[in-house]
Amino acid sequence: MSASEILNGLIHGDLPRSAEVFGPEIVLCLTVVALLLLRLFSLDRSVPPYVVALFGSLVAFTGVLAQFVYFTTFGGEVGGTPLGMGETLFKLFLLTPEGAGTAGGIFTGLLMHDAFTLFFRLGLTFFLVLVVALTVLTGIPDNEDGPDFYTLLVGSTIGMLVATTANHLLMLFLGVEMMSVPSYVMVGFLKGRRSSSEAALKYVVYGAGTAGVMLYGISLLAGLMGTADFAELGPRLAYLVEGEGVGLSNPNIVASLLAVMMVLVGLAFKLSLVPFHFWCPDAFEGAPAEVGGYLSVASKAAAFALLVRFLLAVTGGQGESLASLNLYIGIALGAIAAVSMTFGNLAAYSQTNVKRLLAYSTIAHAGYMLMAVSAMMVIVNAPASSGWSPARIQVEAARCLEGLMYYLAVYLFMNLAAFAIVALIRNQTFSEEIKDYNGLAHHSGTMTLLCVCMGIALFSLIGLPPFGGFFAKMMIFASVLNAGSIHWTMWALLAIGGLNTIFSVFYYMRVLKAMFIAPRPEESRTLAVPGILGAYVLVITLPILLTGASPLQNNLSATAHYVASVLFP
Secondary structure, three states, X not given: OOHHHHHHHHHOOXXXXXXXXXXXXXXXXXXXXXXXXXHHXXXXXXXXXXXXXXXXXXXXXXXXXXXXXXXXXXXXXXXXXXXXXXXXXXXXXXXXXXXXXXXXXXXXXXXXXXXXXXXXXXXXXXXXXXXXXXXXXXXXXXXXXXXXXXXXXXXXXXXXXXHHOEOEHHHHHHHHHHHHHHHHXXXXXXXXXXXXXXXXXXXXXXXXXXXXXXXXXXXXXHHHHOXXXXXXXXXXXXXXXXXXXXXXXXXXXXXXXXXHHHHHHHHXXXXXXXXXXXXXXXXXXXXXXXXXHHHHHHHHHHHHHHHHHHHHHHOOOOOHHHHHHHHHHHHHHHHHHHHHHHHHHHHHHHOOEHHHHHHHHHHHHHHHHHHHHHXXXXXXXXXXXXXXXXXXXXXXXXXHHHXXXXXXXXXXXXXXXXXXXXXXXXXXXXXXXXXXXXXXHHOOHHHHHHHHHHHHXXXXXXXXXXXXXXXXXXXXXXHXXXXXXXXXXXXXXXXXXXXXXXXXXXXXXXXXXXXXXXXXXXXXXXXXXXXXXXXXXXXXHHHHHHOOOOHHHHHHHHHHHHHHHOOOO
16 A cells, blocks of 8 residues: 555544544643753743643643533533533534544544543643642742653643543553653652652652563453454453353463453552552652642543553453453452552551652552442443343443542542642741641641641541542442442442541541641741642632532532443443
8 A cells, every 4th residue: 555545544534533532632742842842942941831831731621621511512502502602612623523522433443532531531631730830839840840841741641641542452551651651750850869769760660560561461462362452352352261161270261361460460550559559659759749749640540541441341242251250350459449448548657758648548549449440340240140130230330430530530639739738838848747747727827728728638538528538439339339239349348448438537637636736846937828829729629628518519420420321321
């Protein structure tokens, strides 16, 4: 085939539709190019790098928002009523019913476009805007390092967006590596600090090892199945394992299970699940709090979206042997969730550094969220003896994902608020130790606001009402409770989750005790906190309250339910 024929096939094939859907990612790619050109021609002294990064992030977020509204309202109308301002956005981003308005594969099926991917793309681009704004307020990075830092930040986000839309094993690996490699550098971005360099080295060594394992699993799985397309994995896996039963005597079962487990190792590393969590505490302690907040939320959201896609792909076949195999995988994920929750909460007790404490908290919350995925796998692969109808299985499985997405949406605000406050207090006290937080709540008006917002974020992380974290955790616990009628291990998982919620109260309270109860040292200097910092923290803290005790809770839940139901038609 000649080059002209290939080019003609692309132009008249799915390239126009793919480019339309992929428009926000293209904007971010152009943002990276612009940042590199700023550095190349030394224009970063006259044009602040954060301006380019913030503008590109806002345009990308607006583009995804327009696509999400367009897709969910069938081309811009709800009950025949035009959306007004939305219609202007649709025209600005050249959205069409055949493009952004239609679900399906893009770029010859390598990536997927549907409500599920749009939900995560919307959250990731919105989070990117918030993180860039935070870095502007905290002053990390400075103008000299700005182009490099924002190139890494935006580049990592592009990788996460690719991961959330992956519909092919090749894109799975590419997305994970694109979001991982820039994050290795961001962890060690504070040059001259031994802890930062050590954390980055540990992160990259562990990351390289898990990437190799994952790549081997992908090659083994593709070789066994004869395809790397997600849509074909389930049916071919079912054909491969049927007939001989589930057991170690079946070589197809052993090879397939080994391949799936190797792929899950790479995703577990990104989620900092036990026993692939080693990098997390050191990386969070050595990295700036801004980077720690970014990694704790964005990488988890992208990895969970990819995990759900991959697991549903290998579950897509028919047959008792495949269902039995996937049921065991779901139970194994539940065991990992239980260990991650318990280890993360118990290890946090002995921490004296706030970032390290929040790192172990991140491990625990990854376990909470994995409970929803475990329950989904158990429900989707319910045996015939359970008495569950196919319709009930679809409804309950969608509720599992609804709880996961609601949790991630709330987690975005409560974890970002916690890390943002740590970064802002660091700029004032030059410390991230809990003992240096003593008496901060009684210092000044803005500092008191920061401490109150920290209390709201930590109470929500615990899961106390009426904050958003309570309802998010209850939705996941309800899904696990329903899955318990299929397999008793889910009830055990629910009990462990409840106990871990109680465990977490004590180490979170240590931070608040230091802020509100412990006296401020007499020799401490006066802290002058600008009011704009308090305004930023207040803006990202209010959604924690709104998602727990306002009509926004119902709206977010309904949106999450709609998005989840797309995967279970």
